[in-house]
Amino acid sequence: MSVDSELTRAGLPQAHRIVVKVGSSSLTEGGGSLDVAALRALVEVFAARRRSGGQVVLVSSGAIAAGIAPLGLSSRPRDLATQQAAASVGQGLLMAHYTQAFAQHGLRVAQVLLTAEDVVRRGQYKNAQRALERLLALGVVPIINENDAVATDEIRFGDNDRLAALVSHVVQADALVLLTDVDALYDAPPASPLARRIARVRTARELDEVAVTGRGSGVGTGGMVTKVEAAAIATGAGIPTLVAAASQAGRALDGDDVGTWFDARGRRIRTRRLWLAHAAHTRGRLQLDDGAVRAITHGKRSLLAAGVTGVEGHFEPGDPVDLVAPTGEIVARGLVAYSSEELPERLGRSSHELRELFGDGHNRTVVHRDDLVVVHRRA
Known part of the structure; x- marks a missing residue:
């Protein structure tokens, strides 16, 4: 499918290249440790997509969360130095499980760690784009995360939802899929009995009266606010976006009516300009x-x-x-x-x-x- 064609939810199964973001809450258990069974279930969905001929670029949170238990921490650390330590320990553990899970389906993976500094400068940006394109051409599944071990408060993407939106433009994806622990965007707090799922967002103005609030889980940094912001970045650059529950990943990629679909609004702009506008501190x-x-x-x-x-x-x-x-x-x-x-x-x-x-x-x-x-x- 051409990246310039107008993709609908029903056409998602035919999309050639998609970027999928998985949040920490979808990969961890209640205590913050890595939920290997959940990870393998998601990998099975992504592997099925690869077997059908589609390309998947995975943006995965979970490194800091995966490092919580091995370091004996009771919760996600708040200070930057301990976050970096947890990410250093957890990233290797996270990738080991991804490598093993994808290998069971005959697929290879590659770890790609990015910082905002890496991609805002012309040389580093070109290297990142070239590396990702070559990995995809070789049939490898890139697994991307922010390089939390070296990123600082001043030089960082801020959350993996934003990173996924920017990566989707770098690799010229047909669509962006944000998987989370909430099944959709609602017109009221999801716990409210009056809340209704918003199945489709055609324009940003449709959300003017919707109160999008709240952080994510205790092991993540995002929430529905960051999902909507990421969708705005992607759709404004011509890439439709789907927000859905990780538990519904298979149905979401099959084009079923789950989650919230954001129509692409803008035309595709030069990738470096998008990075500069949204990633640079x-x-x-x-x-x-x-x-x-x-x-x-x-x-x-x-x-x-x-x-x-x-x-x-x-x-x-x-x-x-x-x-x-x-x-x-x-x-x-x-x-x-x-x-x-x-x-x-x-x-x-x-x-x-x-x-x-x-x-x-x-x-x-x-x-x-x-x-x-x-x-x-x-x-």
Whole structure:
């Protein structure tokens, strides 16, 4: 199926390539330890999909949860260092079970650990895309997780729902499936007797009156809020999304009327722009004048030093920064070509002045249009 065709729920069984995200709560038992039986049941569903000719990219949570019991912890740790330790122990255990479970179906798996830093820079991003495409071409099932052992609070995706949405665009998936411990999105808290399942979401406006609240389980970081946010990222980039219970994984992939289906809304954009808009944690802010704001938001031009009025934060060339209007509103995000030490003495200067003062090669654009994404277009 072409990635540009309009996929419906009924057409999901024929989709060539899907990204499936499995949450921690679907892979763990009540005490937080890994539920091997649940993992194997899910692998059986994914293996059946592979046998039918489809490709599956699996984004799996569960590393931190899998490390809780071996480390003798009573619950998911809250501090970053212990989370990283649990992830280091748990990731190996998680992959060992996945490797064994898929091997029983004659399938090989590959571990792919990503950080936001890995994919926001051009070189690392291209490597990630190339590696995933090659694994799929070789018939391998990539199993992706955020690299929690080295990620920091400042440089991370934040949750695997968001990561899955971005991965679905990197691999040009036909659909994204988010499996969780809640069977669908409801128009009221699911425990309410008046709550009704929302079977299909055609536009984001349909959710304006729906109260989407609540975190996930005690072993996960997400909840229905992050599922809806991930669906917005994916569908806004042309990829339909299904949110369903992990216990209904087989029926969900068969196209049955379970869960909540989010129609694709936008057209597919350049993948790096999607990563930049949703995955990058910026290192600084550049204050722009009104002319520069108009040039980058409406003129689709590169940002020049002449339009920059101020610099905040500490960053190096290639780091993501927010581009801010005189009102304080963030209008764009981009990869800066100068460090925070180099840029201040260039502010407000034309390309001609930069050449005269610093020589050839030092009059480059501050943010090239190919490394820039508009996040809010001013009237």
